[in-house]
Amino acid sequence: MSSSKKHVVFDVVGTCMSYDVIFDAIDTRLGDRLRAECIKPKLLGYTWFEAAEREYTYLSISGRYTRFYDVFKGLFYRMLWMAGIEEPREFATDDDLAYILDQFMQLEARPGVAECFQILRDAGFTCWAFTAGDTNRVRGYFTRNGIDMPIENFLSCDSLSIGKPAPESYHPLLKQFENEEAWFAAAHMWDVSAAKAAGFKGAYCTVWEKEPCTELFGTMDIMEDSFPEMARKIVAASKTS
Template sequence: MQPVLAFDVYGTLIDTLGVTIELERRLSDASKAGEFAKRWREKQLEYSFRHSLMGAYVPFAECTREALVFTDRALQTGLSDNDRDHLMAVYAELPAFPDVVPALDRLRDAGIRCVAFSNGTEEAVNQLLTRAEVKSHMDAVVSVDAIKRFKPAPAVYAYLRTRLETRPEATWLVSSNPFDVIGATHAGLRSAWIRRHSDAPFDPWGIEPDMTVPELETLADRMMR
């Protein structure tokens, strides 16, 4: 049975730190750009977890904006409303990692279905992947927005299988985010962790991915053996 690969989007296909260059232009202290980008991303995920646990779902873009406001306050960077609107627009046009398209093309040429699976709304993810020139290399986009829950809730992985009409053992979650990998594995899916940074730690929960690779072309090599 051929596997179906469901790729996380933010941080796996799309480089969320790609906003750093624009932050360097917008912040009065450009040296804070790297820390700002990192904290913005961390808070974005934290807010998605909190909204999901509270049963107070909002679209992922709202989590992103809330995290932007918090980070601005925490680092005292003094962004204007125009700055924030501009940075949100930049976040909607982030670049893909360079290994994404070559790996997807190889996998699809081998007959392996590749879908995007994201916390973002379907509209937002379609636009993001289109601008990053990735959308045409995917078979579909699946968004958690349909069930108003965020990863890593078990319901989102069950919804993924329902949409794809696949069995757990043939459904792979591919992500650079350990929480996503652990959530999918806990829900009975197969999982691949994309360890894009050699010093990135994995959560010590006693749940390990089925595969760990440094980038997507290595994933394609392993899947096509």
Template sequence: MAKHVVFDIVGTCVSFDAYYEKIERVMGPKLKQHSITAKHFGFTWQTVAELEFTFLSVAGSYLPYKDVMRGLFYRTLWMSGIADPQAFATDEEREACIEGYASLQLRPDCGACFQKLRDAGFTVWCFTTGDIQRVKGYFDRGGVDVPLDNVVSCDGLGVAKPALAAYESVWTRLGRDDVKWFAAAHMWDVAAATKVGFRGAWSAVLEKEPCLDVFRDAKMEVVAGSLLEMADSIISKSQG
């Protein structure tokens, strides 16, 4: 019986720090004049984009996340308290901030986490809503070997996480009787994956708090701190 761990990428294996730092370099001083930090604006922008991206997908009007993010830039500035977003920022600044996503870096213990699981007999997969080549680039730059065939995107399916069909596409790709875990730092991500049969593992590296009173129906077998602690728990719970 084979063993698999499917990882979410951005937010879990990859930190958002470089994106926030790029916003700080491009627009930080201007934002601070309005008592807005680069990190808070960046988080608000990406969260709003994720919301609309998901709603579009559910409504059958799928649009790639990057395009959604681009289209919501000025609206997010306005919702953040900027009275005249078009006068406050430029398209060039918007594109520079979006480019911050291309420079995201792996979390320091990601490679060790993958290696620990592989040494224990697991095949590591990476599942994303983004572009496969961009995601593969995160690992290449971080010096972590991830075969291209093990990077899976739902971008071509016309459906986005957390739609169950997205997780089912990966679930059915793996062996029927295999051990299959889904690991992420987004609680909503793991909770959805468990609904199609994955065993769930969550790391606190992004959200800090699991908020299990919100995700009440999540079948979470592992709630851990670091990625390495999560790997240890997955290995331990898969024995026997």
């Protein structure tokens, strides 16, 4: 473990890594069929992720923790039904689902993430990854995108059997960073605001959600539109604290 006294913990999927390859896979495999039903592939993908996050969270808080990937997979045909497809299992096949899920291994880094990490590390911060995904798959995203993230700096909800944003999911890292500077960075306002409520300083990037909805989640310590600028603001805030 690094002896650094300054830390930034990053959410990964949806924050550091974009969902775009999943949206593209839905379009490639089902796009024409979906558009014939007046369903936008990206909107289906978004609602699929959102529904999976809800069910993942509900399973966790009811004491039946299930891997996010398995929840996402299990909701495929239900999402088609909810989108207005009368016979989902005639409209799509398990092969379609397998094709889309295969792309889960190919997520690409959002613009500026590598630069963001470098700015923070140059200023003496240790960067961490805290994910609802499994560690091997998520670390693979960083490796394939040429971004260094040591395996010892990963924490997965799978190892805790507690899903974010339960307050206790953030506590192991906070305890590890006791009396040290600790930031949590995410492109999901629900995530960074929960981490802030648990005790982290909060840094939010609008790259995914665009609208922060501060009337719901509150204002974070730092709110920026790009990862490099978010990193610069964290460094500046650290120098003045």
